[in-house]
Every structure is written in C-alpha cells, then in structure tokens.
Amino acid sequence: MFFLLLLVIFFIGFCLMENYLHRRNLGSIPIRIQVNGTRGKSSVTRLIAAGLRAGGLRVVAKVTGTRPRFIVGDREEYPVRRIGRANIAEELRIVRLAKSRKAQALVIECMALVPYYQWVENRLLVRPTHGVITNVRADHLDVMGPTVADVGRALANTIPRHGRFFTAERGGLLKVLRSAVPSGVEVTVTDPATVTDAEMAGFGYVEHKENVALALAVCSSCGVEREAALAGMKRSLPDSGVMRIIRIDDEGRALAVVNTMAANDPDPIGMLW
Numbered sequence: 001m002f003f004l005l006l007l008v009i010f011f012i013g014f015c016l017m018e019n020y021l022h023r024r025n026l027g028s029i030p031i032r033i034q035v036n037g038t039r040g041k042s043s044v045t046r047l048i049a050a051g052l053r054a055g056g057l058r059v060v061a062k063v064t065g066t067r068p069r070f071i072v073g074d075r076e077e078y079p080v081r082r083i084g085r086a087n088i089a090e091e092l093r094i095v096r097l098a099k100s101r102k103a104q105a106l107v108i109e110c111m112a113l114v115p116y117y118q119w120v121e122n123r124l125l126v127r128p129t130h131g132v133i134t135n136v137r138a139d140h141l142d143v144m145g146p147t148v149a150d151v152g153r154a155l156a157n158t159i160p161r162h163g164r165f166f167t168a169e170r171g172g173l174l175k176v177l178r179s180a181v182p183s184g185v186e187v188t189v190t191d192p193a194t195v196t197d198a199e200m201a202g203f204g205y206v207e208h209k210e211n212v213a214l215a216l217a218v219c220s221s222c223g224v225e226r227e228a229a230l231a232g233m234k235r236s237l238p239d240s241g242v243m244r245i246i247r248i249d250d251e252g253r254a255l256a257v258v259n260t261m262a263a264n265d266p267d268p269i270g271m272l273w
Contacts, residue, residue, distance in 0.1 A: 037134030054232025
C-alpha cells in the first residue's frame with residue numbers, strides 16, 4: 001500500500017513538472033499558430049510557415065497530412081517517427097524542438113479529430129496566439145457529426161481564447177464558427193478574390209487561392225510583407241499529397257493525369273473536378 005502511494009505521488013509530481021516545463025517552453029515561442037479545418041490544413045500550414053520564414057522569422061512547423069513531417073526550413077524537413085498510433089501528446093515534442101531551435105514562430109496542424117481532444121490540444125498543448133480554420137465540410141461525420149454544423153462546432157474547439165482567428169469559410173457555416181469566438185478575439189474572414197492569377201503563377205503544383213489568401217492574411221498579421229511571403233511560399237516544398245497535373249504525350253495524343261489522391265471525401269473531390 002505504501003509503495004502504491006509512492007507511485008501515485010511520483011506520477012502526480014511528474015505530471016505537474018511536465019506541465020510546468022511545457023508551459024515554459026510555450027512561453028519562449030511568441031507566435032504560436034494552430035491550423036485546423038476540413039480541407040487544406042497541411043497546405044496552409046506549409047504556406048504560413050514558408051511565408052513567415054521569408055519574412056526573417058525562425059520557424060518550426062509540423063504537418064500531419066499525407067506524410068507527417070517536422071519542417072525546419074524551406075527544404076529541410078524530417079518524418080515524424082511514432083511508436084504505435086498517433087497521439088496528441090507528441091505535440092510536447094514539437095514544442096521542445098521549437099524551443100531548442102529558438103523558434104520565433106510555431107505553425108502546427110491540428111492532429112485531433114475527437115472534439116474533446118481538439119479542445120485539449122488547443123487549450124493545453126498549443127495555446128495558440130493565432131487560430132486558423134480553413135473550411136468546414138462533411139468529413140469525419142462518424143467522429144464530429146452527424147451534421148456538417150456539428151463538424152463546425154467541433155472544429156471551433158481550436159479557436160483561440162485570446163489573439164486572432166482566421167478562416168476562409170464564407171458559407172452559412174461561418175455563423176457556427178463566429179458564434180464560438182470568445183469576446184475580444186479579432187476575426188478575419190479571407191477572400192480568394194484578393195489573390196490574382198499573376199500572384200498564383202510560379203507554384204510548381206496546383207495550389208488554391210483560398211489557401212494562399214488565408215496564409216497571406218496570417219503572415220501579414222505577423223508583420224511579413226505580401227511580396228516576401230508569396231516568394232517564400234513558392235520556393236518551399238509542398239505537401240506530398242498536393243494536386244498535380246501530369247501531362248503526357250502518347251503517340252500524338254495529349255493526356256493529362258490529375259493526382260487528387262489526398263481528396264478522399266465527396267465534397268472536395270467534387271470541387272476539384
């Protein structure tokens with residue numbers, strides 16, 4: 001019994017110490033950006049990180065899309081190695097990495113699906129200064145549903161308690177997100193029409209104006225000029241699941257192969273088509 005009591009005391013002490021060290025690590029990173037949403041999370045995370053880096057900031061980022069990666073430079077990234085299944089506790093590791101690199105900004109894609117875990121990741125593990133929700137679609141309805149409005153309410157768990165909130169959602173579901181915004185949080189709703197075709201030229205893959213407009217707004221809020229941010233986005237590595245069009249000449253016939261394998265739900269597939 002005494003040994004069990006010692007174990008309990010040790011466990012509680014360990015948890016308290018880990019929480020203290022983690023909050024201290026977070027406090028050393030002035031800009032913490034959490035990206036959530038149904039589609040485009042990985043791309044927007046990469047775009048924001050690249051734009052901030054082009055503005056002269058030391059940036060560490062993490063994506064959990066097609067291939068989970070730690071990103072520490074425009075062309076420098078490493079796989080996220082896991083023992084067993086994905087666990088939101090790995091965010092402790094990315095925060096330690098960011099602190100060890102003296103990062104001025106951490107850009108992290110939300111990896112949780114269960115609404116409560118999204119809340120935990122936001123409130124305890126990331127504590128973002130900037131929150132981003134790309135859009136709200138009919139996705140993972142078994143976990144966040146059963147309705148699209150329920151998905152919106154689940155994603156809203158990652159709206160920051162303080163700071164700024166950005167979204168590209170412009171449909172009726174924007175009301176769901178706005179209703180969850182705490183008092184004092186500044187809201188920015190981005191418009192893809194603010195990005196010109198000329199500005200989209202230069203991406204080596206098919207990128208979407210919605211993603212670029214959203215990333216540019218976040219970078220601007222951090223003091224990075226538009227031209228510098230765009231240049232950084234265009235020279236950075238894209239996510240491995242981005243849409244690409246491969247053109248083939250087959251004995252005089254012009255063929256196009258479109259890779260949309262990362263779009264695995266009806267809504268995004270229909271939009272791409």
